[in-house]
Amino acid sequence: MNLTLKVWRQKDANSTGKMVTYKAENISPDMSFLEMLDVVNESLTLKGDEPIYFDHDCREGICGMCSLYINGRPHGPKRAITTCQLHMRSFHDGETITIEPWRAASFPVIKDLTVDRSAFDRIQQAGGYVSVNTGGVPDANIIPIPKVIADEAFNSATCIGCGACVAACKNASAMLFVSAKVSQLGMLPQGQPERWSRVQSMVAQMDEEGFGSCTNTGACEAECPKEITLTNISRMNNDFFSAKLFREEKVHDHSGGGE
Amino acid sequence: MSLDAKIPQGPLAEKWSKHKFNLKLVNPANKRKYDVIVVGTGLAGASAAASLAELGYNVKAFCFQDSPRRAHSIAAQGGINAAKNYQNDGDSVYRLFYDTIKGGDYRAREGNVYRLAEVSVNIIDQCVAQGVPFAREYGGLLDNRSFGGSQVSRTFYARGQTGQQLLLGAYSALNRQIHKGKVKMYTRSEMLDVVTVDGQAKGIITRNLVTGEIDTHTGHAVLLCTGGYGNVFYLSTNAIGSNVTAAWRAHKRGAFFANPCYTQIHPTCIPVTGDHQSKLTLMSESLRNDGRVWAPKTVETAEKLRKKEITAAQVAEEDRDYFLERKYPSFGNLVPRDVASRNAKEMVDDGRGVGGSGFAVFLDFADAINRLGQEAVAAKYGNLFDMYYQITDEDPYKQPMRIYPAVHYTMGGLWVDYNLSTNVPGLYALGECNFSDHGANRLGASALMQGLADGYFVIPYTLGDYLASIGPKPVDASHPAFAKTKQDVVDRINTLLALKGTKTVNEYHRDLGHIMWEYCGMARTEEGLTKAKGLIQALRADFWKNALIVGAGDEVNASLERAGRVADFLELGELMVDDALMRKESCGGHFRLESQTEEGEALRNDDVFAFVGAWQYKGDNQPEELHKETLDFEFVHLTQRSYK
Amino acid sequence: MSEIKQTFNSSLGKKLIMALTGLFLCTFIIVHLGGNLFLFKDDQGYGFNVYANFLTHFPPIEVVAYLLYASILVHALYGLVLTLKNRKARPVAYAVQTKSPASWSSKNMGLLGAILFFFIVVHMGDFWYKYKFTHSVGYKEYRTNVLTNQTTVTDFVPADPTFEHSSTTVNDVEIVRVKDIHTLVSTSFHNIWYLILYVIAMGTLAFHLLHGFQSAFQTLGWTHRKYTPVVRFIGTWFFAIIIPAGFALMPIVYYFFK
Structure with missing residues (x-):
């Protein structure tokens, strides 16, 4: 050719x-x-x-x-x-x-064709984790997780952080990426204690990075190499509004607290 | 120099707990006075960096990719072993230990392997707590699958993406510490040398891959978590960027390199389509459960197949050689990885390889489809068939798959003691980068286990012992060793940039790969290895005269990055050949044609070669010096494998 | 207060406002269409005029009306703010136009919204403003014999120009005097340019709601495997087809048949 x-x-x-x-x-x-x-x-x-x-x-x-x-x-x-x-x-x-x-x-x-995607890392750093230290965790089988929940959390967790969602979106929105992590941890029992603070932290960082906002066109979903669905965005929205309007938790600030 | 592995005395099951008690501790208030450098952010690196930061150390973490999440641990498919015995099928820490020692063909340390099995159970707990979505049963509890080399179901998995999920778990723990300010993350930074002061590792020199700046970083200890060196073969299942540079630079600064010839070759990969090929893709081993491996009986038939004059379906049953079934009637297509790989190579060497290039044999599902129906086959292997179709444009439901072995993992690496310390004090090696736990062959689903064991559960204890012993005095960056090492790095870069020959770095890499694959691959001989040594030396000499490197040093320069890595592979390659020449026995991934049983199996020589071969660098183009660490087997009885 | 401010200043908060105002406007257009069905009634504008009078004089509805006007403004304003912010998120455009699959309407909500806003301004200026704030609208007097149910209509000129509405019953004859918006509408709908404007606007509305209605649910996070298909069905058939078609039929019917 x-x-x-x-x-x-x-x-x-x-x-x-x-x-x-x-x-x-x-x-x-x-x-x-x-x-x-x-x-x-x-x-x-x-x-x-x-x-x-x-x-x-x-x-x-x-x-x-x-x-x-x-x-x-x-x-x-x-x-x-x-x-x-x-x-x-x-x-x-x-x-x-x-x-x-x-x-x-x-x-x-x-x-050339290489871009700096460290904004994605900073969003993850803002809250994309469960705050557990190494050691001192309970046995892996102590909390049963319904298969359907575990599978759906897995689907969200397959995001590879490539940024195709941002590239495809007419608004350069990172909602699909952010929501995949928020959804994954928001669905699992291990993610519950920080569920309401996490979503606020990650959305705040996403906004700070200057991504556009979602207009639900679905281009991200269509282009995602791992087929992450728009449902994740919807779940994140729900969690965010719930957190902002009805919950006690604030944006969590872990910085400097560690020993 | 004597090699003291520092394995604690006493009963196997008590070694690690006793050792942990005997290790010195760092006062919590003092921990923040120590800086720890972690190079590489794969499973071992990310877990170590996060765990050490949680303890209170200041961590500086480095990766050459644009994000710590990209490390190649992410590509591991199958799963992670743990002796949880959730299936009630007789698993135990001892059984996992035993399987791993045996799988490694008795070339690993008992103490290390037992510890690995012991902490394996903690890994699963840790990952689940982080939110890793392992596969589950309908009752909500964790699911297991069985894997090669064991008779129990102990492998935890997350579909075919276990490595990804585990790495993202470790990455999230790392992110938490970055956010807290306890880890300073340096991305797109490649470590180019380690700085030793009075024989102790005190820092590293890095190149910022965006600006080209050469930076000096100080630390009380340096942890290399930089993965394996499979890319010395050019084509492997490794990522394009995977390289040996960090480990090799450390080796040249005094760290011993152990068992470099132990490489694992995976039998079921998608074959090479041409010289343009840049990497090989693994297809799950499980395919051999239903697929039948064959090659044409005659060279003539193979020739016609290669020229596409006939299709595989047109080869009559009597013209096919189901060579694994023929040679190993009881195990058939399910012989271990190394045996399957070696036999495929023999077919190809015989001129009976298929596919356009001739470097492939068939893995045929026609019988399985006839027997079970296409639907059943699709349910079992659908995603793999799709992947194969995507890459090759051949429909495996209609014509047999073409497979060929590919380099997958390297068991050798930097020599470390029980504390994961190299022989250079303050310099540690974790994960695939070290040599310690897999012996001469790694079992499936054990790589993830080892990386995380080292990072989460070993180094946080053992590093403290060393740090406590040296005290929290800040590292003096003005020591001349830093300037000197930095200058060495700059000089080397300038030497590389001055190369304006006629052959690209990629071509040298490909040539090296051909030599390694041909003479130091699946089957090795005295004669071939000797020849390879000369060829590598000549290639390396030519590289430093005739390589073509474009661009400048103070900018993004892929050509320069690649050149530095290939230059190191050109040196490592020779050491691998030396090691393979020295080890006049066959064991695990190292198969010497001179040393095989009557059935053609690897024949160990435990009387002479039950040792770890650790090589010491003696200067450019000087023969390296071999140090032997004898392997004592107190608890297991050494046996010969047989698949009759 | 600052937390609430923070919430609504976030990208998601702005979208929450878009979704809520949007859905509120959706409920409004149902009512609006329902009321305007009087236009199809052959009663010489009686029903329509009385309805219009009711809308402008029943206090609770007046309150809701101002909420509605505010919603339109807020929806448009936030739409503009979000569009500008979204533009800024991609300062360098692609050389090749995107081929990523996404519905046309979802990609052009800003444009559709701008057309609709223009339409609403014209529409309200012509009817609402004239009706409420000028005396350019005439009056009609409807005399209905309660026994025979016979109605006669005459023009009516009140003595007081601020006269709005009266309803009395004298000798079994109900006399209703009311501002005659119906004639204004009818006249307008006989203008070809009006007809074109209205049909285009309703086409725009169709596409706007085709995406907008279900998008609001997505934004609010109200999605569910079981109910989302229902939302999509309603969004498509009711909001994007029946409602705009109903509105568009009015000028068409008047222009061609009345």
Whole structure:
């Protein structure tokens, strides 16, 4: 296969970027999308040019590091997979493929197709955990959890934190990401003690990071490689309003308290 | 130098509790005066960083990825073992200990392995308390599945994403401490050297992968939780970024590297499709329960298959060689990982491999589909079939899967004692990065167990003992060793950046991988290893002359990152070959063709080789010195495996 | 107070306001449509005029009406604030237009809302404002013989320009004098431009509610495997089809048939 690539090139966060056109030649349909980029990068390197920088690591769809907005869709045209799981046979010979980084104010470009997603980490740090220290926990089987709850919590917990939801959302909203963690811990008995403070903390941090707000378009759900559902957002909203309007708990502030 | 593993005396079951009592403690008020550096944020790193911060130490954690959650522990599929005996099927700490020692082909320490089995039960409790959504029964209690190498159901799992869920649990504990300010997290930071002052580890040198800055970090102790070195083979189930650099730099600063030749090769991976391939994807071992492994009987048939002149279905039954069933009538397709892998390789070496590249054998479900019906097969393996279809564009319901072994895990690593301390005081190694608990072969669902055991339940005790002994005096960053080490790092980067040859780093890596796979892979010989040693030396020399590295040092530079890692693999590769040459026996993942039973099984030589081979670095291009730590087996009886 | 402020200043709080005002407006349009069905009644505007008078003079309804006006303003204002904030969340646009599957209406609520707001301003200016605050609307006198139920209508010019409404019964004849909004409506609906404006506005309303109604439930967190399909059904068939169609039929019927 021979392809034309239009790729966003940007030297660093402070530079302005532009689209640059490359030829990708002799591409095997068996290649993954990232392997196709590897080939292009090898040829760029041999010419002494700087290779295209993109985030990637596990290349099996679980680490959440790869991104890429391909022809108008995060992780490319296929459902429920990440870019590293996308194969070139999903494209046709001679096609022009436009590759852009995730676009969001909260995800500034680091270089080329790589963006800084540390906002996601900070949201998790604000409350995406159960406050238990190592040791001194009860036996794992002491609290039975209905299978349906455990399974649903698992579904929410499969989020890989790739940011496709933000990239797909017309408002660059992070609601699907935040709600997946809020839901997971909110459903499990272990997460109950901090349920009402957690949701407030995480939403406050989400707002601080400058993500847009949700208008329930469902684009995030459609593009999520792990098929996290909008139900999570709904659960989070419910918990948030309940916490804000009817509960005693406030935004929890754990900072500095530890010994 | 003598290697003292510091295994406590006394009965097996009391070793760890007695040892914990004998370890010195750090006064709670003093803990905040200690800085601990944790490199890597996988299961071992994240759990260690969080647990130490909870105790009150100041932790600095580092990862090269953009977030600690990306570490490759996340990709582990199957599960995590724990001797909970929830199934009432006869499991116990002793049984898990015994299975692990035996599975490791008697090349691990009894004391370490017993402790691992002992704390395994705490891990599950800890993870559940963190909100890890393990699979459950309808009654609401935890579910277990059985896994290779044991006859009890002791594996806890979260669908096929156990590693992900456990890592996210540890990541959440880490996040809590970051929020509290007890852990300072450095992402996109790669450790490039360890600083030793008077023989003790006191800090590290890192490169900020965004700005290119070379930074110095001080700490009273340095914990390396940087995973395995499977990527020395270029193609493996590891992540692209997985590398040996941190461990290798530590090795060059004095830490011994133990058993580097022990590598685990997983039999059921999706085969390579061409030179462009960047990594291999694992398919669950459970497929061999219903799939039949075969290759064409003749090279001619294989040739036709490779050229796609005929399809697998057109190969008549009598032209097929179900080689595992033929050679191992009682175990058949269910022989252990290493045996299945080696036999597939033999087929390919014989010219009977299939698929476009010829590096594959068939895993055929036609019989199972005929017997059970497509629906039943789909219910069992549907998600795996879909994954295979996605990657290969071949429908495994209609034509046999193509599989081939791939490098999966490395049992070797930095030598550590019972306290997880390397021979360099203050320098610790946890998880896959160390060598300690799996012997020559790791059992399924044990990697997650070991990483978390080290991080949650071992290091918080053992590290305190060392810290108490050195006292809380701040580390003096103005010591010349810091400037000197930093300069070494800068010089090396400049040397790499000056390489403007004609061959890309990736090509060197691929070449190295070919050599390692060919001569130091599933089956090794004296002759092949000797040849490999020469080839690696030549390749390494060529690398430092003819490699092409673009870009500058003070910016994002993937080419430079890669070059540093591959340069280290080029050195490690030779040590692996040396270790494999030295170990003139077969055991677990190390198979020497010269040492096999009549049935073609790994033949150990316990009289000569029941030791840990720990290598000491002696300078560039100098032969390394071997130190032996004898393995004493007080409690288990050594036997030879057989699958007749 | 600050906690409440915090709540409503958060992104979710703003959305809560959007959802609550939106749902309130949804309940209003049910009532509005119900009342306007008098337009279809062939009674020379009697029912409609009396209804209009009732709406503007029954105190509890007047209170609700002001709540309603406030809701419209708040809904529009918060919609604007959220839209601007959402724009800011993606300062650099994609070169390729998104192909992520999402319904057209969900992606264009701001535009739809802006059209509706324009319509509401025109609509209220023409009817509500003229009716309540000017004397440009005429009067009608309905004389109904209670025994025969025969009604006769005549124009009526009150002596006092602030006259609103009277209802008396003299000799079995009920005399109702009331402002004649019906004629105003009828005249307007015979204007082709009005017809077009109304039909477009109701189309807009349809799309706005197609997403808006069920979206409000999602925002409030009122979703459930069992009830969400019901909400979606009502949102689609009742709010996005029956109601806008009902409203749109009024100018159409008047323009073509009356």
